[in-house]
Amino acid sequence: MRTSVEIKTSSWKQKNDYTIAQAVLDAFKWNWNTINNSIYVQVMNGQVTLTGKLEWHYQKEAATRAVNNLIGVKEVVNNISVDSKLIIPINKKNIKRALKNHVALDYASIVIAIYKNDIILKGTVDSFYQKELAEKITWKTPGVRNVKNNLKVIHEPIEK
Template sequence: MNDMQLRQDIVEELDFEPGIDARGIGVSVTDGVVTLNGHVPSYSQKIDAEKAVWRIKGVKALAQELEVRLPEHAKVNDDEIATRAARIIAWNVGVPADAIHVKVSHGWITLSGTVDWHFQRFAAEAAVRRLTGIHGVFNNVEIKQALKSDNVREKIKDALRRHVEGEASRIRIDVKSPGDVTLEGDVGDYEERRAIERAAWSVPGVRAVHDNLHIQWHAS
């Protein structure tokens, strides 16, 4: 697929997605690398635009340069955002009680604290992403559980065999203590890439995953 056709497919996908106001979004494509620039009226739309791009076959990489420009009616004071964020996290059954601390500055939410599992860290971020009036989220929540690195690599390979059929043998896994994982290799599409990353995060003791996987599209 050439860059012109890929760009057209992305523009049509953004226009098709009902939750995205694509009028302020610019799209450029060079050798399968997509750049989104311009602006959207909410942080949730910024996230949704990124997901929409990755759904398109042929996308190799994405540079996300969208700015969140809140309309006047959507602007919310930091103290109100902080109150809402703390409340919605407290209501989330996937997040341990009192584990997450919330700070808000100029519409940016910073999450901190420690949890046992990555899914808890992700659940806290997902809970606040769609709050009205925010510009973005910094997730600084740490995972406190740690295993010896000599066991983590084999456990990740086992997880790949369970979760992602046929991928374990061609993915290179580098583990540095404590639980710092780097994934390298070629994958067929974005969904495979995400599945491999999720498999790595599913292993106890993994505290960071650096996704250096490359999407290798095959000509149809």
């Protein structure tokens, strides 16, 4: 899964790639959620590409957040993989309960498939917001290594 955030900067904020790379490494040192010796950084024309392996999805998200506001960064491509060493049995009921407890989701139309520690979400939701929300909630389940979001957005016409 490729996560990309593009940021436009004015000309006075231009930095060379080496300076940006140093700023990224410094940002990782200050961010306790990232493990900086597990992340490799490449900068080309202001595009920061992150690779490596981390144990938790929140660490991957924290890596993007740590660098996307740095001066000179035009785009962040997060190719970090999540590879938890812990194999925690995932209980489908816990995921369903978490989805059910969120008022913005119609959990009944979401089907959850589990293969080892990978989760596949299928079914339908009413909006892209709900699709993204279901994925975020699923990622918070302990032991999840990967989430494939195959939810389809179906817009129901409003009857007058």
